[in-house]
Amino acid sequence: MPMRTVVLEAYETEFLARLITAFLVLFVSVIVLILLTLVSGGASREAFIGVSMYLAFALIVIGLMMFCLVKMREAPKRAAMLAEACTFEGARLVFPDELEFEYGRITLHRSEKRRSAKKFQVLKRGKSSTLKFSRGEFKLCAAIGKGFASFPAVRVLTHPYDGTVVLFMTQEGRVVGKRLLTASTSGGYVDVEIEGREKSLLGRFYTPPGQRGKVEILLSAPESPEVSIKIADSSMGEFEYFLLPEESTVIFCPYGSLSVDNILKTLGLTATAMGHGVFTVRLKPSETPAYPIEVRLEEEERWESGNGDIR
Numbered sequence: 001m002p003m004r005t006v007v008l009e010a011y012e013t014e015f016l017a018r019l020i021t022a023f024l025v026l027f028v029s030v031i032v033l034i035l036l037t038l039v040s041g042g043a044s045r046e047a048f049i050g051v052s053m054y055l056a057f058a059l060i061v062i063g064l065m066m067f068c069l070v071k072m073r074e075a076p077k078r079a080a081m082l083a084e085a086c087t088f089e090g091a092r093l094v095f096p097d098e099l100e101f102e103y104g105r106i107t108l109h110r111s112e113k114r115r116s117a118k119k120f121q122v123l124k125r126g127k128s129s130t131l132k133f134s135r136g137e138f139k140l141c142a143a144i145g146k147g148f149a150s151f152p153a154v155r156v157l158t159h160p161y162d163g164t165v166v167l168f169m170t171q172e173g174r175v176v177g178k179r180l181l182t183a184s185t186s187g188g189y190v191d192v193e194i195e196g197r198e199k200s201l202l203g204r205f206y207t208p209p210g211q212r213g214k215v216e217i218l219l220s221a222p223e224s225p226e227v228s229i230k231i232a233d234s235s236m237g238e239f240e241y242f243l244l245p246e247e248s249t250v251i252f253c254p255y256g257s258l259s260v261d262n263i264l265k266t267l268g269l270t271a272t273a274m275g276h277g278v279f280t281v282r283l284k285p286s287e288t289p290a291y292p293i294e295v296r297l298e299e300e301e302r303w304e305s306g307n308g309d310i311r
Contacts, residue, residue: 003091003133004249007083009266010076010257024065031058075163075254082161083252093131093166093250099158100127105136106153106165110260111146111226118258120155120165133248134168137297139275140263141221141229147260148224150275155255165258169249170297173276175201177293183286185213190234192217194281196293199244201281205234216284219273228282229273243274243295 034054087094104123110116136152151167175196183190190213191206203217214235218228232239251266264270273279276297280290 003088004245004247005083005086006249006251006266007080008076008251008253008257008262010254010262024062027058027062031055075256078161079164079252079254082156082164089130091133093133095129095131097158098127098129099156099161101125101131102155102157104153104155106151106167106258108149108258108260108263109147109224110142111224116259120153120255131166133170133250135170135172135297135299136168137276138167138169139221139223139277141224141227141273141275141279142260142264143227143229143271144261144264146224147227147264148221149260149263150223163255165253165255167251167253169245169251169275171199171245171248173244173295173297174198175243175293175295177291179291181281181283181288181291183215183283183288185215185285188213190215192234192283194291194293200240200242201231201293202238202240203232204238205236207234215286218282218284220280220282220290221273222278222280227271227273229271231273243279245274
C-alpha cells in the first residue's frame with residue numbers, strides 16, 4: 001500500500017518566530033549603540049545608572065520573548081520527531097515505544113464571516129506501539145482563507161510527542177454520477193457531459209457550430225458553499241479532475257497549528273476539493289441547478305464510539 005508522510009508546516013508560528021527574532025536583534029543593537037555612545041562620550045555616573053536600569057528591564061523583556069519563542073517551536077518539533085520515529089509495516093504505523101492515543105475525528109471550518117472553528121471528537125482511547133492506517137472518509141474543500149476539512153485522526157497523549165495529531169487521507173474510493181448539463185451563454189449554449197469514473201470526474205464540452213461563449217465548471221461542497229473551485233472551462237474541450245489523492249497520506253500535525261490554510265500549504269495547494277461524500281457541480285454562467293456527485297468509500301473502517309469532545 002503506497003503511503004505518503006507529511007509534517008504540517010506551522011506557517012504562522014514561523015512568521016511570529018522570525019518577527020520576534022528580528023525584534024530581538026534590533027533591541028540588542030540599540031542597547032549596544034547606547035552603551036558605546038556613553039563610553040565614548042564620558043557619561044556621568046547617573047547616566048550609567050539610568051542605562052543600567054533600562055538594561056535590566058530590557059533583559060527581562062528579552063528573556064520573556066526568548067521563552068515564548070522556544071515554546072512556540074516546541075509543538076512543531078514534537079510533530080516532526082514523531083514522524084521521524086515512525087516506520088511503516090504494510091498498512092501500519094509502528095513507533096519505537098508504546099504510546100497513549102485518543103482516536104476520533106477532527107473537523108475544521110473557516111469562512112469570511114466568522115472565526116475559524118476546530119473540533120476534535122474523541123471516540124475512544126487506548127495504548128499501543130502501532131497504528132493501523134485509518135480507511136475512514138475524509139473531505140477537504142477549501143481555498144486560502146476559507147473552507148472545510150474533516151479527517152479521521154489520532155491524538156498523541158504521551159510525552160514527548162503529546163499534542164501531536166495524526167491525520168489520515170485514504171486514496172480509496174469511487175466517484176459516482178453521470179449527467180448531461182446545458183449552460184446558456186451570451187452567444188448561445190454549451191452542453192457539458194460529466195461522469196464519475198474510478199477516482200476522478202471526467203467531462204466533455206459540446207459547443208454547436210457558430211455558438212460562442214465560455215463556460216466554467218465549479219466544484220464545491222455542502223459544508224462550505226462559499227468555496228467554489230474552478231476545475232475546467234469550455235476552452236479545454238474535455239477534462240479530468242481527481243477527487244482522491246494519488247497515494248494514501250499521513251499528516252503529522254501540532255494540534256495548535258491545525259488549520260485549513262496550513263493543511264493546504266503543506267500539501268502544496270492554494271485551493272482544492274477532494275475526499276468522500278457529496279460534492280456539487282455548477283456551471284458558470286448558467287441558471288442550471290447545481291448537480292450533486294458522490295465519492296463513495298465502499299468499506300469504511302470506523303473506530304468504535306466512546307465519549308468526550310476536545311475543542
